[in-house]
Amino acid sequence: MALNITGRKLFVKALKEEGVDTIFAYPGGMITDIMDELYKTEGIRVILGRHEQALIHEAEGYARATGKTAVVLVTSGPGATNTITGIADAYYDSIPIVIFTGQVPLHLIGNDAFQEVDIVGMTRSITKYGVTVRNREDMGRLIKMGFQVASTGKPGPVLIDIPKDIQTVSGSPEYPDHVDIRGYHPNESVHIGQLKKAYRLLKNAKRPLILAGGGVRIAKAQKHLLTFATKMGIPVTTTVMAKGVMPDDNPFYIGNCGMHGRYAANKAVTECDVLFSIGTRFNDRITGELDKFAPKAQIVHVDIASASISRNVEVDVPVTADAKIALEKLVEYAEPMENDKWLAKIAEWENEHPLGMPNTKIGISPQTICEGINEVFPDANIVTDVGQHQMWASQFIRLNKGQEFITSGGLGTMGFGFPAAIGAAVGKPKKPTVLITGDGGFQMNMQEMATAMTEKIPVVICLFNNANLGMVRQMQQLFYGKRYEITDLSAADGKYYPDFIKWADSYSCKAIRVTKAEDVVDALKLARKNTAGPTVLDFIVSPDDLVLPMVKSGTPLSEMILK
Amino acid sequence: MKNRWIALYVENQVGVLAKVSGLFSAKSYNLQTLTVGTTEKEDVSRMTISVMADDATFEQIKKQLNAMVEVIKVIDLTSIPIHMKEILYAKVSGLDCAGKTEAFQIAEVFDQGGNVKIVDIGADAVLFECTLTERKNNELISLLKTRYKKLEVIRGGAVAVESISSSCR
Numbered sequence: 001m002a003l004n005i006t007g008r009k010l011f012v013k014a015l016k017e018e019g020v021d022t023i024f025a026y027p028g029g030m031i032t033d034i035m036d037e038l039y040k041t042e043g044i045r046v047i048l049g050r051h052e053q054a055l056i057h058e059a060e061g062y063a064r065a066t067g068k069t070a071v072v073l074v075t076s077g078p079g080a081t082n083t084i085t086g087i088a089d090a091y092y093d094s095i096p097i098v099i100f101t102g103q104v105p106l107h108l109i110g111n112d113a114f115q116e117v118d119i120v121g122m123t124r125s126i127t128k129y130g131v132t133v134r135n136r137e138d139m140g141r142l143i144k145m146g147f148q149v150a151s152t153g154k155p156g157p158v159l160i161d162i163p164k165d166i167q168t169v170s171g172s173p174e175y176p177d178h179v180d181i182r183g184y185h186p187n188e189s190v191h192i193g194q195l196k197k198a199y200r201l202l203k204n205a206k207r208p209l210i211l212a213g214g215g216v217r218i219a220k221a222q223k224h225l226l227t228f229a230t231k232m233g234i235p236v237t238t239t240v241m242a243k244g245v246m247p248d249d250n251p252f253y254i255g256n257c258g259m260h261g262r263y264a265a266n267k268a269v270t271e272c273d274v275l276f277s278i279g280t281r282f283n284d285r286i287t288g289e290l291d292k293f294a295p296k297a298q299i300v301h302v303d304i305a306s307a308s309i310s311r312n313v314e315v316d317v318p319v320t321a322d323a324k325i326a327l328e329k330l331v332e333y334a335e336p337m338e339n340d341k342w343l344a345k346i347a348e349w350e351n352e353h354p355l356g357m358p359n360t361k362i363g364i365s366p367q368t369i370c371e372g373i374n375e376v377f378p379d380a381n382i383v384t385d386v387g388q389h390q391m392w393a394s395q396f397i398r399l400n401k402g403q404e405f406i407t408s409g410g411l412g413t414m415g416f417g418f419p420a421a422i423g424a425a426v427g428k429p430k431k432p433t434v435l436i437t438g439d440g441g442f443q444m445n446m447q448e449m450a451t452a453m454t455e456k457i458p459v460v461i462c463l464f465n466n467a468n469l470g471m472v473r474q475m476q477q478l479f480y481g482k483r484y485e486i487t488d489l490s491a492a493d494g495k496y497y498p499d500f501i502k503w504a505d506s507y508s509c510k511a512i513r514v515t516k517a518e519d520v521v522d523a524l525k526l527a528r529k530n531t532a533g534p535t536v537l538d539f540i541v542s543p544d545d546l547v548l549p550m551v552k553s554g555t556p557l558s559e560m561i562l563k
Numbered sequence: 564m565k566n567r568w569i570a571l572y573v574e575n576q577v578g579v580l581a582k583v584s585g586l587f588s589a590k591s592y593n594l595q596t597l598t599v600g601t602t603e604k605e606d607v608s609r610m611t612i613s614v615m616a617d618d619a620t621f622e623q624i625k626k627q628l629n630a631m632v633e634v635i636k637v638i639d640l641t642s643i644p645i646h647m648k649e650i651l652y653a654k655v656s657g658l659d660c661a662g663k664t665e666a667f668q669i670a671e672v673f674d675q676g677g678n679v680k681i682v683d684i685g686a687d688a689v690l691f692e693c694t695l696t697e698r699k700n701n702e703l704i705s706l707l708k709t710r711y712k713k714l715e716v717i718r719g720g721a722v723a724v725e726s727i728s729s730s731c732r
Binding site for chain 1: 589631636
């Protein structure tokens, strides 16, 4: 029998066995023992963020960039509650994270003790699994279970709450290789009969279309999708979460569909006769008015979560499977189709209303900035915040080298971008990381500049600064008679706070303000050279620039606002 | 929309009841009753849930429950033979002599082999104890409502088990 060890030692042992080399952490009274153990440990980089919400976004960026399960460590009470928005974000975008929260000692639980909250209860509806470790002997099994659940099936966040006394009590040193969970059986196969049925339907279509969602990326099935689509000659549209799974320059890729999708892509969804969807949950941003979504199509839906199938859209052929397992089989079946007429039709729609922005009156066109990024950073992982800039990035950024497009798709969390970019850069230090953000969302987590500077993380921050909360302003402009209530971030005298250049300067961060289109590429090139830390590029853009096309919420995809 | 029944085997752990019931409130599912108790295995609880839902919603509820890590098994009881009973206490008070006599008569009529009894009695009150199906309990309650002004109803929620060979519900 091996000698007993303390909970804190088992915690570090578990991280080691899981191959964790980086964690995102913020200290506090209920995790001091674990922190002390980390002090004595080599081989685990501990990134000290400046706010617990940001830690989760950093972990999300890290998980998205590396494909690994990310780890966050925070204290009890406010440390734990601060993570909630981040956890919800990770839950809706199916990102594998294990969050460890400190908790007051067992005998104080329920006492309203200092910094005590029921964090497992609070996060029950936004975690895949959550548990308080109540016995030292359960600790190894529960941590293993956490990593297993977070990373398998449809991935997601798991929260493990560890009371302070459990961290110091001695117990078994065992950390299991695997835990059998009788209520949890992620789908690891595919019903061949259903899949063949789906394939035949697709093969016999006149106007077939593949709709790929984030599940294709999570399953690492990008290459299989590419092979399948090109072999059969079927056009592919994607959700925002799947941007990047098909190279933008592939002739069969027709861009994103949905609320701010391409005209041709939304027309194709509306006119196709078989919609072969894979790894998407048919979010309302993709479907528009449900009754008029893909009205002429028979729908195939491949998804790992049976609960996603026939929830929003009624499906003709359901297939419960991991996208990669399904696509591996489909590649075997694939035979070329004759789709030239259909592809020509889609090309015709694209020519009718190509993506593009008019030249703006003030500042630089967001399209010009995106094109500059494409030119200077053709190899970078792209991270966005939430808002107009996010949709412009989804439209104009071109991803041809299998890079990640890391964005908050499901929850739409402003403040996601900067910390997520930091996490992505930590995870992939050799790959440039470009953050596309707005001045509103950036301010929601800009305290992380301290993290980026102290850890020397070279994130290129492209700030689309229109001094407004542009996405909501756009709705006010289009649907509320230009009554711009609380979307203008400037003071009454027109002054804008902060001056981002002076602000960056106070962190000794390199910062350039760019006001002219012809300076965009040079500024980006300068930023690319600065690999010692972050660079702020303050691009001045117009608040009147709109994200178009736009499908108004609750209306059909076919009714796009184009001008 | 119709009333449907599910039995759930779940981990007998802190928070599982909250997680299951939380699903119903979070997704606006119309929960009618929920009972829970341990099974022959100490670490497994069984829940009986009745819910008002249309076909699509009910399918979704089953899938969502199945997806929970703590849920071991979901059994749809809606269209299979089951035995189902609900415990009901009904206290009727403010009764005169005739009222009490009538209460005994009602109990006698509803009784099927000892599952409706008057188990307590006072100067002006009687206590019904019933182990009937939920529907039969509903019928008894609506009758009592029409007959008596002072009525207190305590219902336990239904429990159900799959039949062995009988097909009655």
